Amino acid sequence: MKLGDVELISIFENYFKLDGGAMFGVVPKVLWNKLCPSNDNNLIRLDLNPLIIKTGKEILVVDSGFGDVLNERQLKIYNLGGPTRWDGELKKNGLKPEDITGVIFSHAHADHAMGALKKGKDNSLQLRFPNARYYIQKREWQDAMNPNERTAATYLVDNLHVLEESGKLELLDGDTELFHGISVKVIGGHTPGMQAVIIDAGGQRVIYPADLMPMTAHIRVAYVPAVDLDPITTMKQKRWLHEKMLREDWVLAFDHDVDIKFAKFKEDEKGKVVAVKFG
Numbered sequence: 001m002k003l004g005d006v007e008l009i010s011i012f013e014n015y016f017k018l019d020g021g022a023m024f025g026v027v028p029k030v031l032w033n034k035l036c037p038s039n040d041n042n043l044i045r046l047d048l049n050p051l052i053i054k055t056g057k058e059i060l061v062v063d064s065g066f067g068d069v070l071n072e073r074q075l076k077i078y079n080l081g082g083p084t085r086w087d088g089e090l091k092k093n094g095l096k097p098e099d100i101t102g103v104i105f106s107h108a109h110a111d112h113a114m115g116a117l118k119k120g121k122d123n124s125l126q127l128r129f130p131n132a133r134y135y136i137q138k139r140e141w142q143d144a145m146n147p148n149e150r151t152a153a154t155y156l157v158d159n160l161h162v163l164e165e166s167g168k169l170e171l172l173d174g175d176t177e178l179f180h181g182i183s184v185k186v187i188g189g190h191t192p193g194m195q196a197v198i199i200d201a202g203g204q205r206v207i208y209p210a211d212l213m214p215m216t217a218h219i220r221v222a223y224v225p226a227v228d229l230d231p232i233t234t235m236k237q238k239r240w241l242h243e244k245m246l247r248e249d250w251v252l253a254f255d256h257d258v259d260i261k262f263a264k265f266k267e268d269e270k271g272k273v274v275a276v277k278f279g
C-alpha cells in the first residue's frame with residue numbers, strides 16, 4: 001500500500017494454530033466458532049503478519065513472527081505451518097535482511113519477537129536483520145526478562161538475551177515519535193507494556209494495534225483473548241480504537257488475520273462495527 005512517500009507491506013511470515021477458547025476468553029464457542037471455524041482439536045488458524053514500512057530513508061519491520069528458532073517442544077505447542085518465509089518475502093519485495101534499518105516490537109511474545117533471530121551455521125542465535133536497531137517499550141522488556149508464573153510460557157528468555165546482548169536494543173519510555181510520521185503508543189491490556197505503531201503518511205493514518213485486535217473476529221469489544229493480562233484495559237482501548245477508526249477514518253493493519261491484512265471500519269445497518277478490506 002502506497003501512502004504518499006511511504007510504502008506499507010504486510011508480510012506473510014508463517015501461520016500457526018492456537019486453542020480457539022484461549023483466543024476468545026469468556027465468549028462462548030457457539031459464537032466465536034462462527035467467525036473462526038476450529039478443527040477437531042479446537043484449534044484455529046492465525047497468520048503471522050509483520051509489517052514493513054519503507055519511508056525512503058528507513059526500512060522498518062514491525063514485529064517479526066516466530067522465525068525458525070523454536071525447539072521441538074515449542075514447535076508442537078504452536079503448531080507452526082512450516083519454516084519461516086522471511087527470506088522469500090523480503091526477496092519478493094526486492095529486499096535483503098541487511099537493508100532493514102529498524103525493527104519495532106509491539107511486545108516480546110514469541111510470535112512477535114523470535115523472527116528477529118535466526119540460527120547461524122554453528123546453530124548459535126544471531127540477529128536476522130544485522131544492521132537494524134531494535135525498539136521496544138522498557139516496561140515490556142523488563143516484564144519479558146523477568147516473567148512470572150503466568151507469563152513464563154510466552155517469553156523465551158534465553159533467546160531474548162541474544163537481543164539484549166547485541167547492544168542494538170532501544171528501550172522506549174512511553175509514547176514517542178520514532179521517525180518522521182512513525183510513532184508508538186502504549187496500549188497495555190494484552191501485556192502492560194504492549195505498544196501500537198501508528199503511521200501518518202499521505203494524509204492517511206494507519207495503526208498496527210498488535211494483539212489489541214489480532215483478527216477481524218476480535219473487533220467486538222467483549223471478544224478479548226483469555227491470555228490478555230488485563231482484559232478491562234483491552235476493552236477500554238478497543239472502544240478508543242473503534243472511535244478513531246470510525247470517526248477519523250483510520251486504517252488498521254491486523255497482525256494475525258488470515259484474510260484481511262488492512263481494513264477500514266464501518267457501522268452496518270444494525271450499528272455493528274465491521275471491517276472493510278482496504279488497499
Ligand SMILES: [Zn+2]
Nearest residue numbers: 107109190211
Ligand atoms: Zn502476544
